[in-house]
Structures are given as C-alpha cells and as structure tokens.
Amino acid sequence: MPEEGLQWNSRNDLLSFEEIIRLLSILHGLGIRKVRFTGGEPFVRKDFMHLLRTVFKMKLFDEVTLTSNGVLLQPHLAELKELGIAGVNLSLDSLDEARFFQITRRPEFETVLSALHALMAAEIPTKINAVVMAGKNEADIAAFCAFTKDHNVAVRFIEEMPFNGGSSSASSFLETDNKPASSAAWHWKAILAEIQRHHPQLERLNDGPTSTSMNYRIANHAGSVGIIAAYSRTFCGTCNRLRITPKGALQTCLYAGEGLSLRDLLRTQSDSTVAQALKQAVSHRAKDGFEAAHTQPRTSMAEIGG
C-alpha cells in the first residue's frame, strides 16, 4: 500500500455480491476456467467466504485460487481446504519482523507467519510473493531461499513495479526505448545472481505454459524459488490474464489504467451485451506491458489486487 494510504471506495462504487456472481457466469460463458480472488486481503470484504462458497457451488471453474496478505486468512483455512481451494499466494516481502514492519507499517508479522505455517500444515499449495525492494529487503532473498530448504513452498521474487507502493518513486523507473531503467535496481538478473551467490547449484524447473515466473530448485531443498520479471515484462507473450478491480473496471494488463467499466454495464445492460463488450475489450488489448503503459495512467496495486 502506498505510504500516503488509499482512497477507500464507497460501497455503491464496488461490485455487489450479485454482480460478481453474474460477471463470473458471463466470464465462464466466454471460456474463462480459472479464477483468482486477490487482495491486499480479500477477507476484508465481509461477504467474502459467502462469495467463495457460492463460487464453489456453481462448479464453473477448474481452479479457484486466492492471494492474501495473510492478516485475516488463518481462521478460514479449514473451510478453504474443504471447499477445494487450489492454492493460496501469500504476499510476504520479509521474513524479518523489523523489515516486515518497515515495509507494511503493520504489526502483523506473527499473524502472517502463523498463517503461512498453517497453510503448509493444511497442505494447501502455497506460493509466497515477495517484491524485492532496494534498500528494504534485499537480505530476504537469502532468507527466503533458506526457508525453502525444509518447507515445500514456492517463493517468487518479484521485480518492483513503479506503482506497487514500495521503495522506489515512479520517476526512478523512467524508461528509454522501452527498456527498463537501470535504476530499477533489483532487475530479475540481479535477483538471479543473488540467489546463485548463495546457492550456485540451481536446477531450472519446467515453467507451465502460461507461467509468469522462471522457476528453480536449489539442490536438496524441499521448496522452489522463482523470479517474476514484473518490471522487465519478459513474459507478456504468454500472458492470458484479465483483472477486474473491486469497482468492476476491466484491466487487460497490469500496466494499463482502468478500462471498460463492467460495473456500469452490469447495472444497465443484458448479459449478452456485457459479454460482447468484454470480447471487444480483450481483442483490443495491448500487445505487451510496454504498450499498455503508454495507453492510460494507472492506479496502485493495492487498489487492483495483487
């Protein structure tokens, strides 16, 4: 979350429970088979578990996953497991309490760590998303690598993006000729070099067909490590993701601003008109994150969801 905080949306601005369910049915009709609910913390929404139960009951999706910052997650783990959650991504930038506090400005380290251990104990496939921020958590690259020795989790180190509320100001990410500026210090190659400095024996794993991460296993470690080149944008060619903000805006790329208002369409139009508008928006999506970045200004990651 940006240091200056976020402007909270009024309830009527947000998609209602019924609108989300309707939208999910429309998306299923268009061929979408996987859905991820993201935060911050999706559980801040009071009806979130009710929403999840309903989604599982609909039996429309092959895979339902979620991304959480771990603050409100743990009390729901048993039910999530029972419902059949396919995996949880935990946003956790540091394994050190002081650094965690410096980054999040919340005294929730113990809560999040406890949620992480509970996820592993429940054998829910777990990925840790850690944004590498210059001057804040470089030491956590080694710490997270060590963590995978005895814990079967996938840690993904993420290049910082100019809009994720981390260490760098947007101006330090200015681009020339569509190339990431060198001031984005923790470029994926630097992250890889740092991992290799501690663990020269890295086995390259097979990334799935639409994977966003380059994945590795450190010799004799139970878990794996990966790198997401979110700023260098090396994986746009296989990106097939759509994002819908809490206010119902469609984002066809992380770097694009808010696009089509699905909320406004849902409130005034038929399902088939919404479906048609979705198809059209997707067919006009930018070819990659560089092109998207030049289309519209965009908002904080905390407002979109991770």
Ligand code: SF4
């Ligand atoms: S197209 Fe956009 S969202 Fe997809 S991988 Fe590239 S930068 Fe990320």
